[in-house]
Amino acid sequence: MKKFIITTLALLTFSLTFAQTKLYVHPDADSYVADTNSMAILPLEVQVKLRPKQLKDFTPEQIVEMQEAEAIDIQRGMYSWFLKRKQRGQLKFDVLSIAKTNAELRKAGIDIHDLSLYAPSDLGKILNVDVVIMGTFETSKPMSNAAGAALALLGGAFFSTQTAVANMDFYNTSDDELVVNYYKKVSGSIGSDAQDLINVLMRKVTRRIPYTNTKL
Numbered sequence: 001m002k003k004f005i006i007t008t009l010a011l012l013t014f015s016l017t018f019a020q021t022k023l024y025v026h027p028d029a030d031s032y033v034a035d036t037n038s039m040a041i042l043p044l045e046v047q048v049k050l051r052p053k054q055l056k057d058f059t060p061e062q063i064v065e066m067q068e069a070e071a072i073d074i075q076r077g078m079y080s081w082f083l084k085r086k087q088r089g090q091l092k093f094d095v096l097s098i099a100k101t102n103a104e105l106r107k108a109g110i111d112i113h114d115l116s117l118y119a120p121s122d123l124g125k126i127l128n129v130d131v132v133i134m135g136t137f138e139t140s141k142p143m144s145n146a147a148g149a150a151l152a153l154l155g156g157a158f159f160s161t162q163t164a165v166a167n168m169d170f171y172n173t174s175d176d177e178l179v180v181n182y183y184k185k186v187s188g189s190i191g192s193d194a195q196d197l198i199n200v201l202m203r204k205v206t207r208r209i210p211y212t213n214t215k216l
Contacts, residue, residue, distance in 0.1 A: 021204075022183040029210045032172050032179045036211070038129040040096040041078045042105075043071040043112050044137040044168070068113050072098075074137055077198035081206070090212050096129055124173020131179070131211070135168040166201055170211065180209045 026032065046067045050058070058066070075098055082095045105112050108126045115123065120132050140163045163185070170180035182205045186197065206212040 020183070020185040022181070023208055024178070024181040025210065026177065026179045029179050032177070033210045036093045036130045036172075038094045038096065039082070039131040039133065039211075040101045040123075040127045040129040041075055041082070041098070042101065042115055042123065042132055042134045043068075043075045044135050044166075045113070045116065046071040046074065047136070047138045049138065049140055070139070071113060071137070072102075074198055075101075078133070078202060081199065081202040085206060085212055090206075093130070096127060101127060119176055120171035121173050121176045124171075130173055132171050132173055133168060134171065135166070137164065137166050139164040164197060168205065170209070180211070182209065 048063065048067050048070060050063070079095065079098050082091060085091045086095060102112050104127055105115075105123070110118065110123075110126070115134055120134070123132050123134075124130070165185045166183070168180075168182045169178055170182075171177065172179050184201055184204065186201065
């Protein structure tokens with residue numbers, strides 16, 4: 001019985017179920033990729049959709065802080081993934097560090113959590129990159145360990161199923177052309193955190209987009 005419980009918990013911890021994948025690739029994507037020398041990963045616009053009972057335990061300001069912290073966690077997770085691909089020779093271009101990306105945007109007076117006001121070309125000029133990744137990420141509960149633990153203490157949310165929807169856009173900054181759009185809805189269970197979810201999402205997306213060559 002003990003072995004069965006341990007096995008079941010292990011499966012729940014790492015279980016991620018996938019559904020509703022949508023992928024758009026520009027007809028001239030190969031040409032765009034060939035001209036790409038640099039990329040920046042921007043903070044995604046994150047929305048944490050808590051249940052009404054959970055919302056009562058947080059102020060609007062705390063919700064905003066939670067979502068912004070999640071956005072940075074996701075941005076770092078994506079950067080780490082691409083950095084590993086670069087080290088393996090699966091990327092021919094450079095990826096701007098998260099520290100420099102966010103610092104340059106803030107220096108230009110831009111709120112890094114409100115990037116929808118700007119065209120990719122505007123952001124590309126500030127960052128001096130050929131491609132920017134931006135988009136949205138919606139989750140049913142926080143993925144960061146600290147926020148997740150807080151919710152667990154308040155309402156047992158740790159044991160609830162987690163769902164997330166990622167919608168990532170790869171824009172060419174010279175003409176604001178959308179080269180790749182990747183939409184993925186996933187469901188995770190006990191123990192799924194930002195790094196787990198982003199690693200699985202990025203494993204899926206990098207197999208299907210022209211910016212990476214996973215066969216190398």
